[in-house]
Amino acid sequence: MRAGPGRRRRTGLLTRAVHEAFCVMPRPAPATGAGHGSCPNDRRTNVRPRCILAGMNRTDRLLAIVLELQARGSVRAEDLARTFEVSKRTIYRDITALCEARVPIVALPGRGYRLMEGYFLPPLSFTPDEAAMLILGAHAVRFAVDAAYREAARMALRKLEAVLPPSSRARVQELYRSMRVFSGWASPEVADKLSVLRDAILERRVVRLRYHSPRYEAALERDVEPYFLQFYRNVWHLSAWCRLRRDMREFRLDRIDHLRVLDERFARDEDRTQHGWSGQARAAPRLTVRVRFRQRALRWVREERHWGFRTEEPDGVMVFAVDEPADIVPWLLRWGAAAEVLEPPEVRRALAAEAQQIANMYSSLLRR
Known part of the structure; x- marks a missing residue:
């Protein structure tokens, strides 16, 4: 049946939208057999964990389908429907739209859909080391951000994995498994x-x-x-x-x-x-605090230095610059008797007063 002017116009608009959204360079028309075919009776293949993509608009879903095919080789219509939480009929229509947009998709009996050999989404090109670092970075921050950026990081990882050539994927996965960066978690x-x-x-x-x-x-x-x-x-x-x-x-x-x-x-x-500041000279901290640490604590103090640290002197003495005693007394208390404040007197008094209150709380135990 010959398509009418309205259908040709809609197809042309969709083709342009697909090319703009996917950054796809023009390709030859797909080979005979492109489009949806004998998928319902395919044997079940290995399926990745389901991703929650409900509510995705059609243009984004079309791009995601291409990325799925690029990453997985061949995928059945029912598996795509389950991944994107739509019906198989919707997937059939999406595949047809991609074929009309000159994306070379082939239907394989018993295996589902796949992209023609050599088809890719330019212009991304990463070495295995570069790709591993991008993946490591995305994994490092995904739990420290809000839900919107967490989803963006997940989708970026999927796209990156999709554009890697098969020869590089094993190397990238091995590099990623050998390193971990933990960046905390945002409540x-x-x-x-x-x-x-x-x-x-x-x-x-x-x-x-x-x-x-x-x-x-x-x-x-x-x-x-x-x-x-x-x-x-x-x-x-x-x-x-x-x-x-x-x-x-x-x-x-x-x-x-x-x-x-x-x-x-x-x-x-x-x-x-x-x-970082107003561009004008900031007032210097009011207090210079000198603290002598016992040898047994020095290594751990160096690992967890106070933000006001300035320099380290001989005999385990460290110098800090703060605005007031309250800026450093709580940090000093964690080191207990391993930290002795040498100066100034006001920090010594503040630390002694805090220590006295703690001793009073446990005075009954001290008398035993």
Whole structure:
């Protein structure tokens, strides 16, 4: 039957959309037998764990089908239907649309669909080492981000795996199995804040947040201009211009009790982005703290240095720079009697007072 003008027009639009979405270079028309064929009675093949792709629009699904075929070789219609949570009839229509868009798909009796030999999606080309590093990076961050970016990382891994030539896949898998990077896990509460703050940064909107600092018993409310998010020491931090302090500050997301994105927009100051601060000289820390550590603790102190560390002197003495005793006393307490504060007197007094309160709590045990 000859296609009418309406059908030819729809096919042409779909062809263009497929080529634009897939970055596919024109290929010869598919060989005879392309399209959907004898799939219902195929023997069951090995099927990957199901991916949840319900609700995907058709253009994305067409691309994902090509990637599935590229990664797996041959796939049955029922397996594709199960993967994308659609009917087999929908898969048949999708395969027909891909064939009309000059994607060379062949139906193989007893095996399902496959791409013609030599068909690929350009222009990606990675060495095994490059591909292994990309895979390692995607796996490292996927549990530290929110659901949207976790899904993006998963899809990126699928696409990367699909474009690797068979000769490189075994090498890449071996490299990946030999290395692991653990970057922590974002709780649902932190993941929600990540999503909100990411949008606020992109839209340059002021954020009002209620933040807990170790220096103060009560949370303080402040308006900030968010610049970027950083993940280090297994914790997400927001770097923002604090209107209360009139300086760039970092806020741990797990210490934010509540946040709200305001309608107000701010003008991004590139000096703050480049220098991390306002571009002006920041006030030097008020206190220089010298601490002598016993030999048995030195190695572990070096592994978990305080953020105010400046230098190490002979005889196990380390020098720190902080603004007030509360910045370092909690960290010093973890080392117990292995840490002796040499100066300044105010840090010595603060540490002694804290130690006295701890001793009072257990005084009954000390008298026995």
